[in-house]
Amino acid sequence: MSASHRRLPLHIALLSSIAVLTACGGGNKTDSATTASSAANVAIPAAPADPGYVDSAPVPAVPAFVDTIATNQRGDARYATLDTNAGVRVVQRFLDLWQPATLLVDAGASATANGAFPAVTASTCSGLPASGVACGTILNSTVLSANVQYVINATTGRTQAQADAAYYDDRRNKGYSVTDGMGPLTDAWRSAAQQTTTITSIPADATTVVYNDGGNNVGVGSAAGNSGFGAVVDLLSEMGNNASTEPAKRFYKYARPYRWSSSVVVDPTLVPAESATPATDGGFISGHTAEAVRDAMTMAWLVPERYQEMLSRGLELGENRILAGMHAPLDVIGGRMFALAVSAANLTAYSADAQTAYTQAHQTLQQLTGTTDASFAALAHSGTASTDRFADHATNKAEFTRRMTFGFSQIESTDAPPVVPKGAEILLQTRFPYLSADQRRVVLKTTEIVSGYPVMDDAEGWGRLNMFAAADGYGAFNGGVTVSMDASRGGFNAADTWRNDISGTGKLTLQGSGTLTLAGNNSYSGGTQVSGGVLAAGSAAAFGGGDVYVGAGGGVKIAAPAPVTINGKYTELADTTLELDIDGNGGGRLRVGGQFTVVGGTLHVKFVNGYAPKAGDVIALIDGAAGAAKFSTVLVDGFKATPVYSATGVSVKLSAS
Structure with a gap:
């Protein structure tokens, strides 16, 4: 396999594999006319609202x-x-x-x-x-x-x-x-x-x-x-x-x-x-x-x-x-x-x-x-x-x-606002090559240690910088956060993981072609939009408390060791991919608390960590009101699969490939 093929974004690689899997009996493709008919009767929610502002970390007005x-x-x-x-x-x-x-x-x-x-x-x-x-x-x-x-x-x-x-x-x-x-x-x-x-x-x-x-x-x-x-x-x-x-x-x-x-x-x-x-x-x-x-x-x-x-x-x-x-x-x-x-x-x-x-x-x-x-x-x-x-x-x-x-x-005061020194953003330049200098400053700002410790509250802000935490990505989304990754550039541009527990009222938007994994106990409430690339859930609360909206060209991967909960709405449009990495113990499952809307996307089910179901098994995948939701293509590695839609969720029934 060539290096260029290895770097294909996950959603592109998955879509390119559909023909092969379907040909060998590895999936089920829903009739497109039926899907189109169903889509016409589905009210598609809007993407999470743009907060209208972007967080910043101004340079302190002191000698640098x-x-x-x-x-x-x-x-x-x-x-x-x-x-x-x-x-x-x-x-x-x-x-x-x-x-x-x-x-x-x-x-x-x-x-x-x-x-x-x-x-x-x-x-x-x-x-x-x-x-x-x-x-x-x-x-x-x-x-x-x-x-x-x-x-x-x-x-x-x-x-x-x-x-x-x-x-x-x-x-x-x-x-x-x-x-x-x-x-x-x-x-x-x-x-x-x-x-x-x-x-x-x-x-x-x-x-x-x-x-x-x-x-x-x-x-x-x-x-x-x-x-x-x-x-x-x-x-x-x-x-x-x-x-x-x-x-x-x-x-x-x-x-x-x-x-x-x-x-x-x-x-x-x-x-x-x-x-x-x-x-x-x-x-x-x-x-x-x-x-x-x-x-x-x-x-x-x-x-x-x-x-x-x-x-x-x-x-x-x-x-x-x-x-x-x-x-x-x-x-x-x-x-x-x-x-x-x-x-x-x-x-x-x-x-x-x-x-x-x-x-x-x-x-x-x-x-x-x-x-x-x-x-x-x-x-x-x-x-x-x-x-x-x-x-x-x-x-x-x-x-x-x-x-x-x-x-x-x-x-002294334990709640002084964070301060980011002039030029400190360069310390994260190679760690986050896909973020702008202003964004890297905000990463430093939202991961700083709290104030009040001896010596550390210097006017420039060097003492409170927590470089370990900063290397795990944003600590809070305040306002809109747009991340654009380019998988063709390799390294962290192709795949990265943010492990911090992300708070705030802001919204995350992923663009481009890379894969970003959220692995913290997140509580940000402004919602999540995937306009390109793949956003992966590495923890049960990866997507915070808002809606998740997957637009054309985007993908979501559920790879947490426990079921991932979306408290708000989940919306997936055509030309998208939802990958579920099922481990048989709850990992890889998706739970949607709000409206669950899928209009023609691809569902790809993988079995991981040694889990080996057999033909005839019915595997629960998604919990949520899915009566009107339909995937255009359902792929299950190693099996033919029949999707089972109900008022309470989505399952697949396996048969020999």
Whole structure:
């Protein structure tokens, strides 16, 4: 089968197969004159009304990081201020908790026996002793005490496996570390990038000797002769431009957790790596986290088939900094925010290089793995829990969500409106190539975390961006949402799944030729219209609470593990296809609460998940008042079928093909 045939939209492929199935006895075709006669007597409902407006996410009227990233210069770290440095400004809500001074305070006043904070003020600063801690005024002792207590709990309760992971993520170059988030693609990625590391085990004397990674971090670039993957490596290197965390560290002067409390247990293998110069070794923000999340975000952009897994890996490395005893949760949160801002700014600045790298990444990885555009995504997700620790979507989602806030309580308004930073939409460009930039901004807006958490309510909006949730599509339909997919372009243009629980009063319209699956517990109420392509239901409440209208050229696929309920009306016109994937346990069935109208479309029944009915069985398919509804063609894989219409639904009676 040719690649072009494999990419045929589902409804076209199904319609093209009708002649073959009918010829071998695989279906039943209703008399067209009868159908036309029935259609003349059927009142066809109108499509769901257009809401008349489209949601938007305006750019906030504040200085944008993507416009000012060049001000974040490592060499200017000593003199960085909120006004002069974008890297300092992006995490400025830390000033709600801590007011930095210009000196350090003696470590003897750093903590009580219980690990609580003393009343540190600028007036207590006295010189720059090697054992000192960051000097400043604590403005919110509740949050900052919880910040350090979290590390105490994590480091006193960590397992050996967690300690080992913390060592590797500390000592290895971050670009090498995070590539194992590629799962089944890891070996191919590292081979193509020619990545190396010298940290392959934990030496017996690691408790007394510092071992630094002598590997090449992100790999070998094009200038060094890597013609097959050099553009990818070059982009990862470019993403580090203007990305130093040193200005923020110098400005905020907030100490690492083990300097705040002796109850923090630094992993013994990392004690030799502790800095002897606290004055230049601030904890806020975490440089390891910032670099790891930046690299992971870039790799996710280049291989969006592993988008959420790579982002999960980036935040995992951030948490390993806490388990190491080297950083506190707020350090990691700040590092994440900074990394997203840097990623958006540099993807924008190097957009042409990014597009070249994206193409090269797919061409080379597919060649190395023996896949095609059509099979690459399946391989990317072919791992199991034993071979790919990011294989389970639900686990990744829970861990990512937890690592966004690390259990902090909200300390201010919990219902502030979402804010989307200027340029942030580029972070989703390859994940949703069929959405416009404005639509991707709305995806970010409708999936943001709620407000009120420490540090995260920055004026631009970087702190509340939930990139894992955003990769699962819209969180709400506010107004009209029109999606147009092109199956001939392959990848996510041909098939995609939105897993979020979509709320709102808006309407979804699908156009084009691709297949979009809705898999969340949806409640949007504005209705659904399919004008082209195939809209698939991957959950019982996929279509929300409104009407579903399938126009000519469109298709609907019911593939949920439980019956799918349409609370409103269901209307299907001629030149359409309804596919039901029946599993014998309720999956694939359709329940219509309102008027059920079908005028000449095709019904295609598949039996899935091992379900094997026999000739003579009557299979219930659709529940709903279907007395006047008639399909022009009924196809049942493997059987001849006689449709049975009644006042309460549609069934098929099977006979041998």
